[in-house]
Amino acid sequence: MQTSLLGKTAVYAVILVGALLFLFPFVYMILTTFFLGTNTLPKPNEVFHVTPNFANYETVWNKNHFTTYFMNSVIVTSVAMVGSLFLGALTAYGFSRFPFPGKEFVFRIFLLTMMIPGVINIIPQFVTIKGLGLVNTYWGLWLVYIAGGVVGNMFFLRGFFESIPKELEESVLIDGGGSWRIFWNIYLPQSLPAMGTLAIFIFQGTWEEYFLALTLIKSEALRTLPIAILMFNDKYATNYGQIFAASMIALLPVILIYMAFQKKFVQSGFNEGGVKG
């Protein structure tokens, strides 16, 4: 298929303008983090003429217990991620490999819960966690994050688990291993790309989760990064350089992980089991 030079130029022009539109806000944000004035909105002319420096990053990192909030988020996110992956995989394995009466019914209930927007559940989830005496603890957060995500994670992994050939299980069975060994030695290693993709989704979702954390966590010392950043924003509303330096630090882990693994990403949704390059 031959495309004329004019056609090629037009195509490149459109996708380059698109790329510029998606990249520019990030560039403007990064330039703003180099801006040192604290009392006024940085004017575009000022933003375009900043000298790169890390003064704002240093200030933010050492100010307002930022490192505490960062570590809080690391703890909350990593436990929630490991717990969600394990429980999601375990449940998906049960549903993809075992026949049992009432499976269809359980599936329908699960699908129903997927359709209902999560915000509706925040009020009663808060009441439930309060009833368990877990308000203002990470256990409360972890329980809701892990238990609230298990249905979606199960649906995501089930497709991959079902595409694993049954013949692979026979080697374990011949060696005298049972269902547990099949899960651990066959299903988990065989679905690493899917597990990895899901891990990134869960990481991102938990790392930036705001509403539940705001509702459940009351004491300042336990706050997570998203809450800290919004409070920081309310407190130093005009200190744009520092607000965006803090934002950049919060964004960096997710962006780095995404860039590192994006070639191994699996498309979720329509082509189950397919690994896309």
Place this chain on the structure above:
Amino acid sequence: MSPSKSRFAVGLRQWMAVLPYIALGLIGTAVFVLYPMIKNVLISFQNFSIMPNATNAWVGFDNYAKVFEDPNGKFWIALRNTFLNVVATVPVNWFLAILFAVLINAKFVKYKIVFRTIYYLPIVTSWIIIALLFKYLFADGDGGFVNYILHQKLGLLPKAISWRSNYWSAMVMIWLFHIWKTVGWGVVIYLAALQGVPKDLYEAADIDGANAGQRFWRITIPLLKPISVFVLINLVNGAFGFFPQVYFITKGGPMDQTQVIPSLIYTQAFEHLKFGPAAAMGFMMGIMVFLLTYSQMAKIGKQRMF
């Protein structure tokens, strides 16, 4: 042993075999998802308070009446905005996604992965931070970047706009925020789908002398139809479920004019402590979303969504 009893025994044995794997998931879902859904319905019929020792008296449909009889009509405004959000964002989002994907997929385009990565970048960033960034870009006066470009540089606006202080400009800002943040998802889905479009169809079309536009409308669009159904359903649901888009940009302001139901539920419950009316709105929204999703699923038949 009677056949029915043996079937019961088999079923029991099957349950015992699967239970170690699914028990935790079932209990977790029951306690933290299903029970809250039921509890939400109960709260919607109570004069509910989170204070200890509150009586939480049953009040029938009072909370629902309060929602509908609100003198400012907040619920109706939120409902109207929800439909506006769908109408304003879904077509743009869909068209940009398929356009960018098809162009990036053109044979001669180099660095496809770089383009895909850049387009997907907004998806992996946090709603909160991008909302802060958008509020900064759309700041009032000529110091805000968007005003600076549109008013001072290009002269497209007669004066600098206070984007978040007026209903329509706030809505436009929320839509732009949503589209910018989510277009990459559609692009990536379509790019993956395009890998499966057979090349020889295009070669045949070339021989017949079809131009780029004809190839796009007569081959690409029809072949991608199943994926487009999937993409459109997700875009409609996404636009229907606006929450961070509104909460982090305007908090529903000015004067609750830009609220959508989720943000209204959240602010009514946790800022005004009106849990009963918030739960009533939640239950009504749950039913609406269920009917919407259910009708979509019935339409596309048994095609698996997950």
